[in-house]
Amino acid sequence: MPAYPRAMTALAFLAALVVGLPGCASVVDVDAAGDAANARCADVMIALPPTVAENQQRATNSQATSAWGDPSKVVLRCGVDVPGPTTDPCVTVNDVDWVLREGDPAWTATTYGRDPAVEVLFDPDEVASSTVLVELGNAVSRVEQARACVGLADATPAPTGG
Numbered sequence: 373m374p375a376y377p378r379a380m381t382a383l384a385f386l387a388a389l390v391v392g393l394p395g396c397a398s399v400v401d402v403d404a405a406g407d408a409a410n411a412r413c414a415d416v417m418i419a420l421p422p423t424v425a426e427n428q429q430r431a432t433n434s435q436a437t438s439a440w441g442d443p444s445k446v447v448l449r450c451g452v453d454v455p456g457p458t459t460d461p462c463v464t465v466n467d468v469d470w471v472l473r474e475g476d477p478a479w480t481a482t483t484y485g486r487d488p489a490v491e492v493l494f495d496p497d498e499v500a501s502s503t504v505l506v507e508l509g510n511a512v513s514r515v516e517q518a519r520a521c522v523g524l525a526d527a528t529p530a531p532t533g534g
Contacts, residue, residue: 402437404434405450410488425504462521469484484519485520
């Protein structure tokens with residue numbers, strides 16, 4: 373075999389080996405959200421950071437999902453049900469409103485006022501909620517905000533009978 377084709381074969385083998393290396397890490401099993409095929413989820417997914425709370429991004433097995441850490445410390449799903457008015461705490465982090473639900477051990481933060489909504493699950497004992505929400509804010513802000521959180525002081529009082 374002449375030197376040129378042998379070198380090309382070696383380069384092709386090396387390229388296949390390098391491409392195959394990321395496949396060695398386990399893929400995270402995440403259920404896709406109902407509206408995962410929404411085109412705005414694609415805008416979110418391409419803007420996700422490669423690290424969140426010092427954890428590297430990992431491959432997932434579902435559309436519009438991502439995970440960081442091994443084992444997973446942060447899991448994101450785009451296309452979840454858009455939350456309506458709620459009494460759950462709503463926080464604003466860098467102009468993104470999030471509805472927070474405390475769980476044991478995982479907490480859930482869901483964007484408020486954006487369609488499709490993005491859900492992030494994380495354990496606050498493993499990663500700081502402020503870090504997670506700040507680092508994901510740029511990506512989820514790709515979905516336009518149509519509504520904002522309001523506090524009790526901003527709420528419209530209920531009508532009184534008269």
